[in-house]
Amino acid sequence: MCAVCRAGPDSMADRIRHRPFSVRHLPGFSMLAMACFMVLYLPIMVLVVYSFNAGSNIALFEGFSWRWYEAAWGNEQVQQAAIRSLVLAVTASACSTILATMAALGTTRTSDYKGITVIYAMINQPLMVPEIVTAVALLIFFAMIKVSTGYQGVGYLMIAHTAFCIPFAYLPIRARLESMDLMLEVAGADLYATPWRTFKRITLPLLWPGILAGAMLAFVISLDDVVITEFVKTPGQDTLPTYMLGQLRRVITPEINAISTALLAISVILVTGIFLLNRKKG
Amino acid sequence: MDANRQDDAMAPASKIERTARKQQTRRHILLTTPALIVLAAAASGPLIIMLIYSFLTAGDYGGVVWKASTQGWFKVFLHKDIFDDALSLQDAHISIFWRSVKLSLLTTLLAVILGFPTAYFIATRAPGRRSMWLFLVTIPFWTNLLIRTFAMMEVIRNEGILNNLLMKLGLIHTPVQMLYTDFAILSGMTYVYLPLMILPLYASMEKLDFSLIEAGYDLYATRMRVLRRVILPLVKPGLVAGSILVFVPSLGAYVTPRVLGGGKNLMLGNLIELQFGQGRNWPLGAALSITLLVMVMIALIFYVRSMQGGPRQHG
Numbered sequence: 001m002c003a004v005c006r007a008g009p010d011s012m013a014d015r016i017r018h019r020p021f022s023v024r025h026l027p028g029f030s031m032l033a034m035a036c037f038m039v040l041y042l043p044i045m046v047l048v049v050y051s052f053n054a055g056s057n058i059a060l061f062e063g064f065s066w067r068w069y070e071a072a073w074g075n076e077q078v079q080q081a082a083i084r085s086l087v088l089a090v091t092a093s094a095c096s097t098i099l100a101t102m103a104a105l106g107t108t109r110t111s112d113y114k115g116i117t118v119i120y121a122m123i124n125q126p127l128m129v130p131e132i133v134t135a136v137a138l139l140i141f142f143a144m145i146k147v148s149t150g151y152q153g154v155g156y157l158m159i160a161h162t163a164f165c166i167p168f169a170y171l172p173i174r175a176r177l178e179s180m181d182l183m184l185e186v187a188g189a190d191l192y193a194t195p196w197r198t199f200k201r202i203t204l205p206l207l208w209p210g211i212l213a214g215a216m217l218a219f220v221i222s223l224d225d226v227v228i229t230e231f232v233k234t235p236g237q238d239t240l241p242t243y244m245l246g247q248l249r250r251v252i253t254p255e256i257n258a259i260s261t262a263l264l265a266i267s268v269i270l271v272t273g274i275f276l277l278n279r280k281k282g
Numbered sequence: 283m284d285a286n287r288q289d290d291a292m293a294p295a296s297k298i299e300r301t302a303r304k305q306q307t308r309r310h311i312l313l314t315t316p317a318l319i320v321l322a323a324a325a326s327g328p329l330i331i332m333l334i335y336s337f338l339t340a341g342d343y344g345g346v347v348w349k350a351s352t353q354g355w356f357k358v359f360l361h362k363d364i365f366d367d368a369l370s371l372q373d374a375h376i377s378i379f380w381r382s383v384k385l386s387l388l389t390t391l392l393a394v395i396l397g398f399p400t401a402y403f404i405a406t407r408a409p410g411r412r413s414m415w416l417f418l419v420t421i422p423f424w425t426n427l428l429i430r431t432f433a434m435m436e437v438i439r440n441e442g443i444l445n446n447l448l449m450k451l452g453l454i455h456t457p458v459q460m461l462y463t464d465f466a467i468l469s470g471m472t473y474v475y476l477p478l479m480i481l482p483l484y485a486s487m488e489k490l491d492f493s494l495i496e497a498g499y500d501l502y503a504t505r506m507r508v509l510r511r512v513i514l515p516l517v518k519p520g521l522v523a524g525s526i527l528v529f530v531p532s533l534g535a536y537v538t539p540r541v542l543g544g545g546k547n548l549m550l551g552n553l554i555e556l557q558f559g560q561g562r563n564w565p566l567g568a569a570l571s572i573t574l575l576v577m578v579m580i581a582l583i584f585y586v587r588s589m590q591g592g593p594r595q596h597g
Contacts, residue, residue, distance in 0.1 A: 032395075046437060047429070137329045140564065
């Protein structure tokens with residue numbers, strides 16, 4: 001770190017005795033930053049530690065055990081919720097990534113056409129409108145459809161998840177597209193490749209890291225969603241987060257910690273993956 | 283201007299060019315359409331239907347009766363006495379609106395106090411180290427919001443580690459009730475939304491030109507003065523962006539106040555839910571949702587405005 005001594009000779013000796021003067025240093029900031037990192041990680045760490053509690057209390061640690069993981073694993077409600085969460089996250093991330101890739105190809109590297117502002121507004125809407133507002137609007141809309149068609153299935157959750165995952169998949173794909181070299185595709189076309197062939201052999205491979213990052217983000221977002229799922233689901237359609245939300249109203253056992261830790265692990269693995277993908281690019 | 287000139291230059295080949303471009307535009311629109319259909323079906327379309335619902339009559343057992351009424355909007359802030367029809371302000375709603383705004387502002391303030399030094403700390407690390415510190419901020423950001431709220435709950439509950447720590451230090455003798463208070467909601471929201479403050483702040487601090495800071499010190503400015511007159515103006519875009527990113531989701535928070543506020547300390551999100559559950563007043567719920575949406579839009583417009591006035595940067 002560059003330590004720059006700026007003061008005159010008399011006060012310089014004075015300063016050096018304490019610490020070299022750095023223009024980057026602001027007193028107390030490093031300490032506050034460390035406190036902030038502690039604030040960020042301490043609660044999560046407590047949660048993880050208590051998931052291994054041998055006792056049935058989330059306040060008193062009575063030794064290490066896998067007991068609550070076994071309990072969660074064997075709990076039929078948890079199993080069903082976990083499967084539903086996974087099915088939803090896989091479907092929603094696959095659908096939204098395909099839609100977002102197409103939309104990204106349709107909105108980048110183009111002369112601004114009429115209505116593109118509306119398109120951007122629509123794509124980004126799930127990021128700007130509070131989740132509770134979207135959730136309530138979906139509740140109203142799907143209630144209308146339920147009354148007129150009688151369909152009660154998981155399709156409502158799937159389309160809702162797909163919709164709010166689109167912007168999360170769209171952003172990394174678009175970022176990747178914008179940094180790509182347009183000349184490579186022109187070269188492909190010059191060599192008499194059909195547009196489809198150019199897309200398959202040049203655009204898609206180059207775009208792939210962006211698509212992968214987008215799909216992973218969409219997966220995490222869908223897996224973690226509470227509010228919209230809570231309002232759209234019909235009874236008996238719990239996902240892991242809504243199951244947990246329901247359990248928090250009852251007596252809490254470390255089983256919730258175990259489920260949380262498992263979900264946490266999945267998120268951390270995926271986010272680390274995205275981080276590594278991005279680093280390779282840079 | 284530039285675009286026009288380019289068009290002029292292309293004029294000779296224009297006919298083929300223009301049809302080619304038209305075809306390209308049509309292809310682009312076709313590519314975008316499927317995403318827009320899904321978004322219209324499960325995002326923007328339902329919002330419009332909700333707007334219509336806010337002007338209908340509430341059904342007795344939830345839902346609506348298709349008869350126009352402004353009762354829903356009326357009840358957002360006003361209350362009519364059932365006996366003598368006297369109008370008064372809906373105190374319960376106003377206090378919930380006020381709590382939402384107050385807690386969101388306080389959350390933003392706390393996030394600045396914690397986030398600013400942290401972003402500065404990361405931005406002043408060696409370039410190779412920064413991404414690692416940044417990654418440490420991103421991890422909690424991508425962790426399930428419910429899980430983080432639950433983690434906060436375990437920390438501040440009566441038998442939680444915070445109370446235990448305070449008792450061991452001898453600062454208190456009996457556990458302090460922190461859970462199910464406004465304080466719980468405040469600390470939960472700060473905890474949950476803190477990364478949203480750090481990330482944009484870092485983005486603008488990363489570009490900080492330290493020779494300007496050095497110049498400040500050379501001109502005998504104190505640290506406080508350098509912070510206030512040099513650093514703050516330079517990172518203002520990040521500060522404003524971070525504040526908006528924290529304030530907006532705080533205003534519409536639902537999970538955190540529900541879990542940590544314990545049903546007594548409602549925020550707007552919970553008041554809205556209530557109308558679709560026990561309240562059985564869907565038009566009122568729809569009107570409240572749109573009110574929340576308008577508040578968020580005002581905050582976003584304010585943000586865009588301040589960004590447009592922003593680029594009066596030095597250098």
